[in-house]
Amino acid sequence: DGGITQSPKYLFRKEGQNVTLSCEQNLNHDAMYWYRQDPGQGLRLIYYSQIVNDFQKGDIAEGYSVSREKKESFPLTVTSAQKNPTAFYLCASADGSDTQYFGPGTRLTVL
Amino acid sequence: EDQVTQSPEALRLQEGESSSLNCSYTVSGLRGLFWYRQDPGKGPEFLFTLYSAGEEKEKERLKATLTKKESFLHITAPKPEDSATYLCAVSLYGNKLVFGAGTILRVKS
Numbered sequence: 056d057g058g059i060t061q062s063p064k065y066l067f068r069k070e071g072q073n074v075t076l077s078c079e080q081n082l083n084h085d086a087m088y089w090y091r092q093d094p095g096q097g098l099r100l101i102y103y104s105q106i107v108n109d110f111q112k113g114d115i116a117e118g119y120s121v122s123r124e125k126k127e128s129f130p131l132t133v134t135s136a137q138k139n140p141t142a143f144y145l146c147a148s149a150d151g152s153d154t155q156y157f158g159p160g161t162r163l164t165v166l
Numbered sequence: 167e168d169q170v171t172q173s174p175e176a177l178r179l180q181e182g183e184s185s186s187l188n189c190s191y192t193v194s195g196l197r198g199l200f201w202y203r204q205d206p207g208k209g210p211e212f213l214f215t216l217y218s219a220g221e222e223k224e225k226e227r228l229k230a231t232l233t234k235k236e237s238f239l240h241i242t243a244p245k246p247e248d249s250a251t252y253l254c255a256v257s258l259y260g261n262k263l264v265f266g267a268g269t270i271l272r273v274k275s
Contacts, residue, residue, distance in 0.1 A: 061209075086261055097170065097253070097265035098210075105261070113262070145209055153198045153257040157209035 058082070059158035061146050066163045068133065068140060076131045076161045078146030084156075086149040087129035091115060091142045092160075098145060104129055133163065141165045168193040172254050172266035179273050182243045187269045189254030190236040197257040199237050201230050204251045204268070213252075244273045 059080045068074045078087065086105050090098040100113030104123040118137025123129055129148075133140045143162050147155040173188045189199070198217050202210035214223040216232040223230045227248065229240045239252055251270050255263040 059209075088263075090265075095267060097267045098255075098263075099265075100262060103262065143207075149261055152215075153261055153263075154200065154212060154215055155261075155263060156212060157202075160207070160209045162207070 059146060059148055059156060061144075061158040061161050063161060064159070066161055068163060068165050070165065071135045073132055073134050074163070076133070076144055076146075076163070078129045078131065078158060079127055080129075080146075080148045080158075081127060082148055082150070082156065083126070084148035084150050085126070086155075087123070088147040088149070088155060089113075089119075089121065089129070089131045090145045090147065092145060093142050101131065168256070168258060168264050170254055170256055170264050170266040172252075172269050174269060175267070176270040177272070179241075179244055179271070181245055181273055181275045184240070184242045184244070186241070187239040187252055187254075187271070188236060189239070189266055191254075191256050191264075192235075193256050193258060193264065195259060197259070199232055200255045200257065200263065201228075201237070201239055202253040202255065204253055206251075210253055241271070244271075246273045246275050249273045 062077045088103040089101040102121040104110035120132045145160050146158040149155045170191045201213040204210045214230040219234045251268045253268045254266045
């Protein structure tokens with residue numbers, strides 16, 4: 056059953072803590088993306104990767120980091136430098152077309 | 167600046183009451199326009215891609231159309247299960263998508 060998985064579904068972070076959000080896909084897609092969604096706002100692009108071992112900053116990359124060591128995986132680390140990390144985080148992947156397919160999301164809350 | 171605006175922000179319909187959602191855009195170099203459906207607490211679900219003015223796509227009670235400056239998502243005889251947030255996005259260079267803020271649709275029986 057092909058698709059995109061994100062874990063955990065809910066994540067709680069203490070002040071000054073780094074946390075990592077997992078994103079895995081078995082669709083054999085080359086491109087992967089991370090978005091942040093806040094109430095009343097559109098999805099905003101954090102980072103994206105077109106191929107393994109390469110990634111680019113999106114519109115709001117400050118305070119976040121990523122890696123792309125495998126085609127199937129694109130983890131996102133929310134660092135302590137991100138001052139307002141509470142949000143719904145969405146991972147997506149795309150094949151050679153522009154259509155992006157999304158995972159179920161991770162809701163991050165700062166305690 | 168590339169921008170996508172959706173209207174209305176929220177829409178309440180009675181079951182069977184047809185209506186349309188609007189997505190207007192000001193971008194340079196449009197590659198495609200996308201519609202997604204998002205249920206609360208879940209990831210967006212892909213609905214349609216439109217590439218050129220005049221193009222139309224249909225799926226069950228939904229029909230998406232595209233002009234040079236905007237797209238419409240027409241909902242015919244909606245049912246309560248059509249209640250969701252509908253997102254519009256445009257594709258730019260590098261496979262990047264720019265999203266609108268969405269329209270929250272509530273259909274009452």
